[in-house]
Each structure stands twice: as C-alpha cells, then as structure tokens.
Amino acid sequence: MPRIMRRICTVMLLVIVLLWPMAGVSAQPAERPVLVLEVEGVINPLSVRYLERGLQRAEQRAARLVVVIVDTPGGLDTAMREVVQALLGSPVPTAIYVAPSGARAASAGMFITLAGDIAAMAPATNIGAASPVTLGGEAGDTELAKAASDAAALARSIATTRGRNADWAEQAVLESVSLTATEALEQGVIDVVAEDLDALLRQIDGRTVNGAFGEVRLQTAGAAVEHLPMNAAEQFIHMISNPNIAYVLLSLGMLLLLAEIAEPGIGLAGVGSAICFILAFMALGSLPVNWAGIALLALGVVLLVVGLLTDTEVVLGLGGLAAFVLGSVILFSPFEAPSPAAPVVRVSPWLIGGVVAILAAFTLIVLAAIVRASRQPPQSGAQRLVGLEGVALSDVDPAGQVRVDFETWSAQSVAGRIRSGERVRVIGVSGVRLQVVPADTERVWDTAVWDTAGED
Template sequence: MIRKVIPLFLFLHFFLLSAAPSFAEIVVIRAEGAVTPVMSEFISKSIDDAVRDKSELLLIELDTPGGLDTSMRSIVKKIIASDVPVAVFVSPSGARAASAGVFITLAAHVAAMSPGTNIGAAHPVNMGGKMDETVAEKAANDAAAYIKSLAEKRGRNADWAEKAVRESVSITESEALKLKVIDYVAKNTQELINIIDGKVTETAFGTVTIKTKGVPVRYSEPGLRHKILDLISNPNVAYMLMLFFEMTNPGSIFPGVFGAISLILAFYSFQTLPVNYAGLMLIILAIVLFILEIKITSFGILTIGGILSMLIGSLMLFDSPLPFYKLSMKVILPGVLLTTLFFVLTVKLAVTAYRRKPVTGIEELEGLEGEARSDVYHAGQVFIHGEIWQAWSEEPIPKGDKVIVESVEH
C-alpha cells in the first residue's frame, strides 16, 4: 500500500508544479519627451524591478527628440547590463527616436518601430550653444565610435549608425527595417509582443529565448516622484518657479517659505537645463532693482531698469539650439508683466504707507466712531474702541447717539 501511495504523491507533486502559473510577465513602460536624469532614473528603476521580479521582457515605448548625453549613456549602460531582455518600440505613429533616442534604440535587445515613425539625426549638439570646431569634431568622433559599437553589439547596421551621427541622417520605419537598423515594424505594442515570441538574444545573464505567448502584460506608470521631477525639469516651469520666489520672498513668513522652496526646486531644474548664467544674473539684478524701488523713490527709473533686465535675462536664460530646452515667449511675456505689476503695486502701497501720518497710542482714535454713554455737553462719557473715554463737545449729544472723534487732546 505504501509503495502505491508514494508514486501517486510524486505524480501529484510534479503535476501541480507543472500546472502552477508562471510569475513571469511582460512589463511595458512609456518614455516620452527629452532624455533627462528623470527619464534615466525611471528607466533604470524599471529595469531593476524587471530583473528583481524575473520578468520575461521589459518593453519601452519611446518617443523622444533627444536630450542629455549623460542621461542617454546611463540608460544604455543599464540596458546592456540587464539580465532581462529590453525592447525599445518607437511608437505610436508620429513618434520619433532622434538624437539620444537613436543610441537607446540601437542598444536594446529588440528594436522596433510603428508605421509613421522615424529615427536618426544623432549628431551631438552642445546645449549651451555653439562648439568650436576642435571640440565639435572630438564630440562627433566619440559619439560615432559609441553608436557603432552599440550597433555592432546587436548585429545592426553600424555604417548607417555612424552616418546618423556624422551626417544627421534620418529614416522612416520601413527604411530602418530594410537597412537592418531595427528588427521589426509593428502596428502596436501587442502585435510586437506577438512577433518577438521565440526571439533569441544575448543579455548580461547569457543567451535568452524570449517567450511572450500567453505571458501576462503589465503597464507600469511613473510614480508621483518621477512625475513631479519631470514637471519641474521643464524650462518653462523652472522659470515660473523662479518668478514665484521673486514675488513671494519680499513678503511675510509664509510666502517667503514657499518662495524659498520654489527657488530650491528651480535650482534642481537648472541642473538638467542649459542655463545661461548671464541671463540668470540679469534676472537677479531685476529682483534687486524692484526691491530697491520699494526702499528708494526713484520715480520709476529703477522699475524700468528692472523690467528691461528681467526681459533680457529671460530671453537669455536657457540658451540652447534644442527646441525642447528653449523658454517659450508665451511664458516670458506674462511672467515679466505679472512680476512688474506685482512690484509696481508693492511700491504704490509702500509709498502710500510712507506718506500716511503716523498714529500711535490714543492718536489712532481720530476718525473712529463710538457711542455716547451719557449726555455730552461740554463734558461727558463716550464708548470708543472698547473703552470709555471722557469727551467734550460744543453741541449737546444725547445719551446713546453715535459720535465720531474729531481730535484727541492729551
């Protein structure tokens, strides 16, 4: 009897193990916009999570005009070092993988594009403006060697990759497939997942066969932290944060606290943006001039100087040939206008307060309304400002009538 039970137990054990659901899954994330430290951190964390969870595949839906070289290289290193296959899918239709996006796409274990997308134009550009010829040549040579090594590692077209850097060539998805720049063209994410089932690739773990058939797909969104950091990395948001600091700092404690927080967030943004420090100094000068206008009556000269300094500094603040790092005029003009109105109003209130006759002690009773607590004729009592005072009037005032203080005698 025991001999029969043991084989039956072993059979059930292996049957249940084979029938147990696999915890492997396909994780899909979306990377859209400029390649920044925030995007790099999000993709790196997603790869770490995929490796930890032993996911079957991490698929990145990419749409980027390019971005920071340091962030791009960080993403590429993470993809190459990943034990889990990483697919980069340039999608949806109308998306692009330009500049830094080309490197990221070519570094992936699987590279794919949607119809109506393009890839290319990877020539290095200095975010701060023009580079001299020697520096530009060095940067181009370095980028060309780097992208060729990535293409060769994945068995893709290294000659085209070099042209994308040196000649800024850009191609459509069908051309990319024909030239063996990418592996697949798919209409959507699900179609791509179906197509790559059974693909063999090399990861840091070794040779891996990607299995996608019947594997659950999970879409992962950036956390609140990444969303906030991504928002303040926008040059227009960084500019508004700085203006908010400017307008709230001269005020009371609470506005000053919020202004200081805004300034810290703005400085975080400046770490990822091509800040022109001459423009930043002009904006700081504008702040100084506006504050001096409150302290010194210059008949508007300091205010005009502040407006000009603010406008010129704003135009110079983010000096980059890259369109996604430029400050919008739709933000600059309202920002300068609102800041000017704020300080003009502040100056007006300050001047009004300065010209007002100072009142202290009982002198502040002048002009206040009260009530007669007794009949007042020459002498009597009135109730003013929560207190009973001795009053004098040339005309009779009956008890209970309203009175107004015309003058105060010590």
C-alpha cells in the same frame, strides 16, 4: 491512549488532504510576464532610476522581455550613457519601442533605441537628429567637433554591438539626419515596425537575441503583459522637469520673494518662495541650464526691489524687467557646446510674456501702494494726531493735559491760555508734547511761534 493517537492521526491526515491542492497550486511557478516601462520626455537621472528599477523587477519576476516604450526629444548626456549601460548589461532581453504614432527618439533617444536587444518603431515615428548645436565662436567650433566626435564613436560602438547600421548611426550624429520608421527598417537601423504592443510581441516571437543574459529565444506571442508605471514621486518630479514648468516655479519663487520683501516678516509668501525655489532647482538639475540666465533673473528681481525701496522706481524697474526678459530667453541655452544627447529646450515665448506682464503689474501695484502710503498721515506715534481735535483736561497755560483720540497727552498751547473743557486742535508735536490751539480759532501760526513753542 491508542484511541487518542488514532484521532490525532486522522485529523492530521484530513488537514493534509484538504491543503494538498493549495500546496500544489502554490508550488507551480508563476507565468513569466512581459514587463512594459514607459519613458516620455527628457531623459534625466529620474529616467535612469526608473529604468534600473524596472530591470530589477524584471529579473525578480524572471520576465521574458522588458519593453521600454520611448517618446523623447533627448536628455542629459550622463543620464543617456547610464541608460545605455543598463540596457547593454541588462539581465533580461530588452526591446526599445518608439511609440505611439507621432512619437520620436531624437538625440539621446536614438542612442537608447540602438542599445536595445530589439529596436522597434510604430508607424509615423522618427529617429535620429543627434548632432550638437553651439552658440558659435571659433573656440565653440572646436568644442563642438570634440563633442560630435565622441558621440559619433559611441553611436557606432552601440550599433556595432547590436548588429545595426553603424554608418548611419555615425551619420546621425555628424550630419544630424533623421529617418522615418519605414526608412529606419529598410536601412537596418531597427528590427521591427509594429502598429501596437500586441503586434510587436507577435512579430518578435521566436527571434533569438544575445546579450549579458546569454543567447535567448524570445517567446512573447500571447505572453502576459505587466505594466510598471512610475510611482507618484517619480511622476511628480518628472512632471516639474518640463522646462516651462521649471520656469514657472523659478519665476513664482522670485515673485513671492519680491512680495515677502515688500511686506517684511516670515509669512506665506516667504514659505511659498522657498518651496518654489527648491522644486525649481530640482527640475533645473535635469535640464541643460545657462546659469547666466539664472543670474539675470535674480538681477532683475534685485533691481525691482531696490527700485521699490528708493526714489528710482521707474529707472530700476525698467532695468529689472529687461534683465528678467533676457534671463528668461537664455535660461536653457548654455554657451558651451552641448552633448548630442541633449534636446533643444526652450521656454514658450507666450509664457515669458505672461510672467513678465504679471511681474510688471505686481511692481506697479506695489509702487502705487507705496505712493498712497506716503501721502497718508503717520499711522503710529504722536504724529498721527496732527490735525485731530480733542478736549483740554486741565488749563493749558502754556502747558497742561488734553485728551485726543481717547488718549491723554501732555500739551502745550501756542495760542495763549486754554481753559479746561475747551475743544483743542493738534497742530504739531514738540518732543513728547502736543502743540495745540483752540479748536475754533482761525489764526494762522507762523514759524516764529512754532520755534518759540519748541524751545520749552
């Protein structure tokens, strides 16, 4: 027994010695990284969720800093305010970096840049232009003044909290002014102008920032950088939030709906239309939409459908196309005074022209198909047999049986007796009986004969 115990103790000691280095490595704390997020395009609820997810990850990793690279024309007011609140209450220091060269922080982007602990810009970028625009009217001017006053107060509040130029922040809203990166640095709107991310981390190293996390001295030079991109679902939703893509999805949904109505039955067109509409309304929820534009687009499709199903194809077709064009133009132009955070959003005129051309071509194709179908003989029932030839299976005097188009029918002769085996031609239908004449006859049957035959 003592020998067995000694062997067990020896094995255990050997295992501890072998695992000790690994335990020492695992016990060492991981290096605190700099977490990098990228926000591009319109600021929407998806941007808010992405930023909040990034800040949570940064807190879990005990990140030294979160750098948010921004390039945006603006966004929804509610989304912008949620981003600002998240940045002001961030558990880790944040740096908003307008980059790369050629990028902008307009409208909502200006508010977000001011809200970072560090505000930085790359050369050849700009910031500002946060003044709301209205479609006019005295009442609209009043709404505009209210929106501008509210946004100016918010801009001044954020700039004061971060120790930046509050007067310019207010002016950017009230007068729609913008600054280059160099001008913004000179006027105290931002803290740093940096050519790239590495230069930014070197320049802000050693700076002290104060926020919800307390007072922190940044140690960013040479720090490990970790990028956190949007996941696949976020990238897809963000992609379709582009106004041109949203318009294409909405138009495609209406075209497929038109195709489904032209060919009834739940088919690929109907399913595709439903999918396009769902994706389109997901995208429209992130954009400033004029619902009158949506109504005009729908009216245009309704007029086209009614025109195809009635005898007023040309008039209603032109009216439908006109409504569709007007709806396309005002789709992203709300009548109320928009928030200063909202970007200037419009659909490309070339895209509108292309969609309208496709719609017009589709309408003409369907109309031509309807005209061709109306000129063809009936394709079902006894009427489709009119004009065809067959053979008498019995004497038709005046009634009997004939075979036409490989089918046996009751028939009635309107040209006297027809013997069994003779060729016959169908000239009409009376109830469920075919009206026939000898196939080789040249006689023309007048209305009186037809009426007499139909009384049987």
